[in-house]
Amino acid sequence: MKVDGGPGTKAPIEAVAPASAAAERDGYDGVFVPETIHDPFVVLTLAAGATSRVELGTKVAIAFARSPMALAYTANDLHQLSGGRLVLGLGTQVRPHIVRRFSMPWSRPAARMREYVLALRAIWDHWNEGTPLEFRGEFTTHTLMNPLFCPPPNPYGRPAVMLAGVGPRMIEVAGEVADRFACHSFTSPAYLAEVIRPSLATGAQRVGRDPAELEVAVTCYIATGNTSAEIDEAAAAMRRQIAFYGSTPAYTSVLDHHGFGGLHEGLLSMSRRGEWDAMGELISDDVLETYCVVAPPEQVADEILRRYGTLADRVSFYYLGAAAIDWKPVVAALQAG
Numbered sequence: 001m002k003v004d005g006g007p008g009t010k011a012p013i014e015a016v017a018p019a020s021a022a023a024e025r026d027g028y029d030g031v032f033v034p035e036t037i038h039d040p041f042v043v044l045t046l047a048a049g050a051t052s053r054v055e056l057g058t059k060v061a062i063a064f065a066r067s068p069m070a071l072a073y074t075a076n077d078l079h080q081l082s083g084g085r086l087v088l089g090l091g092t093q094v095r096p097h098i099v100r101r102f103s104m105p106w107s108r109p110a111a112r113m114r115e116y117v118l119a120l121r122a123i124w125d126h127w128n129e130g131t132p133l134e135f136r137g138e139f140t141t142h143t144l145m146n147p148l149f150c151p152p153p154n155p156y157g158r159p160a161v162m163l164a165g166v167g168p169r170m171i172e173v174a175g176e177v178a179d180r181f182a183c184h185s186f187t188s189p190a191y192l193a194e195v196i197r198p199s200l201a202t203g204a205q206r207v208g209r210d211p212a213e214l215e216v217a218v219t220c221y222i223a224t225g226n227t228s229a230e231i232d233e234a235a236a237a238m239r240r241q242i243a244f245y246g247s248t249p250a251y252t253s254v255l256d257h258h259g260f261g262g263l264h265e266g267l268l269s270m271s272r273r274g275e276w277d278a279m280g281e282l283i284s285d286d287v288l289e290t291y292c293v294v295a296p297p298e299q300v301a302d303e304i305l306r307r308y309g310t311l312a313d314r315v316s317f318y319y320l321g322a323a324a325i326d327w328k329p330v331v332a333a334l335q336a337g
Contacts, residue, residue, distance in 0.1 A: 001305070002314035003331045004030035004055075004217070013038055013046070020047035023054065026328050027335070030055035032089065032316060035062050041074050048082040057087030059182055059217070059316075060164045064092055064112065065102040068119035068140055075159050076124065076151060084156030089182055090116070091164040094250045110169040112139050117161055117177040124158040127151050162217070166251060168199040175203020175211065184254075185219040185318050186245040188290050189307040191257050192218065197311065218312040220304055221292035225323040231294065234321030238292050239280035241320060247271040247279065258290055297325055301333035309337070 005028040007019035016038075020031045031054050033043045040058045047056055056078075063071070071088075079086040092098070092109045099106050115137040122135040123142060127150060135142040162180035165171045174181045181200055183192060201211040221242070223235040245251045246260075247267035255261045263282060270279045288294065293303045304315060315334060317327065 001309065001312065001334045001337055002029040003334050004028060004032045004057075004059075004314060004316040005327075005331075006031050006033050006059075006316070007043065007047075009034050009036045013043070016043050016046040017050035020054075021050040024051045027331050028054060029314065029335075030057060030087070032057040032059040032087075034059055041078060044078055044086070045081065048078065048085070052083070054085070055087055056082050056085045057162065058089040059162070059219075060089040060091035062093045062097075062102070063090040063116050064098050064104055064106065064109075068116055069123060069142055072120050072123040072127075073151070075120075076127065076154055079156055079159040080154050084159075086159040087162050087180065088120075088159045089162040089164065089180075091182075092170070094248070107139075110167075110173050113163065113170065114173045114177055115139050117163070117173075120161065121158065124154075128153045128157060162215075167253060168195060168202075171196055171199035172203035172206070175200040175205075175209070175214065176207050178214065180215040180217060182217045183219065183312075184251070185221065186242070186251050186254055186291065187218065188254070188258065189311060190290075191254055192216075192308070192311050195253075195257065215313045216311070217314045217316070218308050219316050219318050220308070222300060222317050222319045223288070223292055223294045223321065224297050224300055224319065224325060225321055226297070226325075227323075230321060230323040231296065234319065234323070235288060235292070235294055236280060237320035239283035239288055240277060241318075242283050242287065242291055243267050243279035244271070244276070246283075258287075260287055260290075263287070297330065301330045304334060305337065 005023035007016045023031050031047050033040045040061050044056050075088045095106045098104050119135050119140050125131045126133040133145045160179040162182050163174035163178040164182040165174055166184050200214055204211040221238055223238045225231040225234050246255055246263050252264050267279055295303050
């Protein structure tokens, strides 16, 4: 199993380069960054300059906040700058963020994402192989590329595209057009086995692909610590995180799959009242342990392998505790399998 690290969702921009260098030095296979408080491509540019071996990826960049052409340029440059190490991870976000935060159009996200990836590849193929740029889709059209604006062929080709999704339709799109799939952090082993894997296979088979071609990445919630009190503190933080996602309508299917759907309305009501900390109190031990590894550090790797060893190709850690954890033995144990 490959293991990915990164500078974290709230790391200050000046911490990105040293954190990325440390991840490579500590044996991680990749450095992946989300799109939260920084532009992820600026973050990866800094990471590229501080590393030489690890893969570099977005997990994820918000596709619908950018035109395919604009993103094609950014990804092409970063892929070359990093020596062919870019993995372009894309996600949709949810409608309120696309419409009200980014002021961009929203409709039929699965169909739009499928076309988006095909548009990227048509643009890259024009630059790299000289194929005519005649992409005419339902949502975007790309038919103009003057020599002044046409980059030379990238010596590393085009980057791998990784899609994220929660619902079956988006997961099927990934099976059709993506090179990799990134599970949302709010995922359980059962949801991966019983919803994600079959949906990927459905999409892949629709276009005559072998589902085994798709690499699957999991972000694993972890509550750990060097003492029982530290584990409890980390678990409390993770209860709040689960509550946050459980309050979001787009993720109710993940609760429903385990019979926890009744939590949603209560969590949603509390979120509308701004009761973010109190929401975690609704997350029982059963719910917590469905979505989160709760274990001391020396047991974390075994528990991840028990849950995901036959389901995922790579894993990253989602840890909100305050205790300092030495992750190097966990990384080595997972890589040893």
